[in-house]
Amino acid sequence: MAGGVNRKISAASARSHTRRAKQGSALVLPSGSFTKLLAVLFVGILALAYRAIQPAAPRIPGTPGGPPVTAPRIKLRDGRHLAYKEHGKPKDVAKYKIVFVHGFDSCRHDAVVANALSQEIIDDLGIYIVSFDRPGYGESEPDPKRTPKSIALDIEELADKLGLGSRFYVIGMSMGGQVVWGCLKYIPHRLAGTVLLAPVVNYWWPGFPANLSKEAYYQQFQQDQWTLRVAHYIPWLTYWWNTQKWFPASSVVAHHPDIFSPPDKAILSKLPLRRPHAAQVRQQGEYETLHRDMMIGFGTWEFDPMDLENAFPNGEGSVHLWQGDNDLLVPVMLQRFIAHRLPWIKYHELPQTGHVFPLAEGMCNAIVKTLLVGETTAFA
Structure with missing residues (x-):
């Protein structure tokens, strides 16, 4: 009688074969799965990169979770609020009315002309000064659409809301000096005179000879050269560049001591180390203060200051530029x-x-007297 082979397979052996089969099959992906996996990884990397270059939303003063409003403010044409601080004589009796524009990483409290001007000159000449927080600084709401023109119009509206009259003076220091160029371009008919104190220049203004601007540009620290390149050429990376940890970013933002010359250090050594209002300056976030300043100040302007015409051709006012040689x-x-x-x-x-x-x-006494009454001193 013919017979077949009758083999019995143990349960343990069956499980062992099953495991090996499953382990082997796990290495084989269904058709197209590897491509899908790569796509998911790529999208994930893009999402992480996008988050890295996106600044946090600003902390708007007076809103839930934002800093409190402590300063008087005006409401601007587009609904934003501008915070300000008044100094000197009451504006309704003052003879001279001045708008002061603060510099980089500062606010309305850093009105150097108002703070340093002697009371004697304020009283004798009858001087009123208003300083304000530029958009995004202190308690002024940010302006994501800010341009050299928009900030000039903000100043004009501030003057109108405060009743400073048909003409007023504007003094800007450092980055605030750039704002004065915008005033000379867009609201010259409202100016009685202006002062630019060590105004920051934009190395990409077309009026500069290429060799001159290049020579000046390379006098900066290398990290500042890169920071300004980013702000000018790829402004959408400005936030990332100034917050990443791989390369040093702006030495100015970091308050590196060597950005100041020996004469500067001598002056600063005599001043109080503590600024009671320092926390207010960046309280809305560095993007809408420092970073936007860089993008606007060193971006592509819609005009070249060196193409400006005299705002006072008949001598009814004057423009002064003060600069240290060191x-x-x-x-x-x-x-x-x-x-x-x-x-x-x-x-x-x-x-x-x-x-x-x-x-x-x-x-500051010398600067203001030169502007208002044409009196020069040994400083000039």
């Missing part, structure tokens, strides 16, 4: 070129002086 933040060679290109500007170059010269004792 300024490590703003190259004196570029200010000299501007003064040569625009001979209607009264140029005052101060020897052996740095960027913070307005803080020197008596300096």
Whole structure:
């Protein structure tokens, strides 16, 4: 009788074969799965990169979770609020009315001209000064659409809301000096006179000879050269560049001591170390203050200051530019070129002086008297 082979397979052996089969099959992906996996990983990497370059939403003053509003404010044409601070004589009795524009990483409390001006000159000449938080700083709401023109119109509206009259003076320091150029371009009919104190220059203004702006540009720290390149050429990466940890970013933002020259350090050593209002400056977030300043200040402007015409052709006002010859933040060679290109500007170059010269004792008295009554001193 024919018979087959009758083999019995144990349960343990069956399980062992089953496991090996399953393990082997796990290495084989269904058709197209690997491509889908790569796509998911790519999208995930893009999402992480997008989050890295996106700044956090600003903490708007007076809103839930935002800082409190402590300053008087006006409401602007687009609904934003602008915070301000008044100094000197009451505006309804003052003879001269001045708008002061603060610089980079500062606020309305850093109104150096108002803070350093002697009470005697304020009383004798009858001077009123208003300082304000530029958009995104302090308690002024940010302006995501800010341009050199929009900030000039903000100043005009501030003057109108406060009743400063048909004409007023504007003084801007450092980054605030850039704002004065915008005022000369867009609201010259409202100006009685202006002062630019060590105004920051944009190395990409077309009016500069290429070799001159290049020479001045490379006098900066290398990390600042890269920071400004990012702000100019790829502004959408400005937030990432200034918050990443791989490469050093702006030495100015980091308050590196070597950004100041020896004359600056001598002046600063005599001042109080503590600024009671320092926390207010960046309280809305660094993007809408420092980073946007970089993007606007060193971006592509819609006009070149060196193409401006004299705002006071009949001598009814004057424009003054004050600059130290030992300024490590703003190259004196570029200010000299501007003064040569625009001979209607009264140029005052101060020897052996740095960027913070307005803080020197008596300096603001000289600046203001030169502007208002044409009185020059040994400082000039």
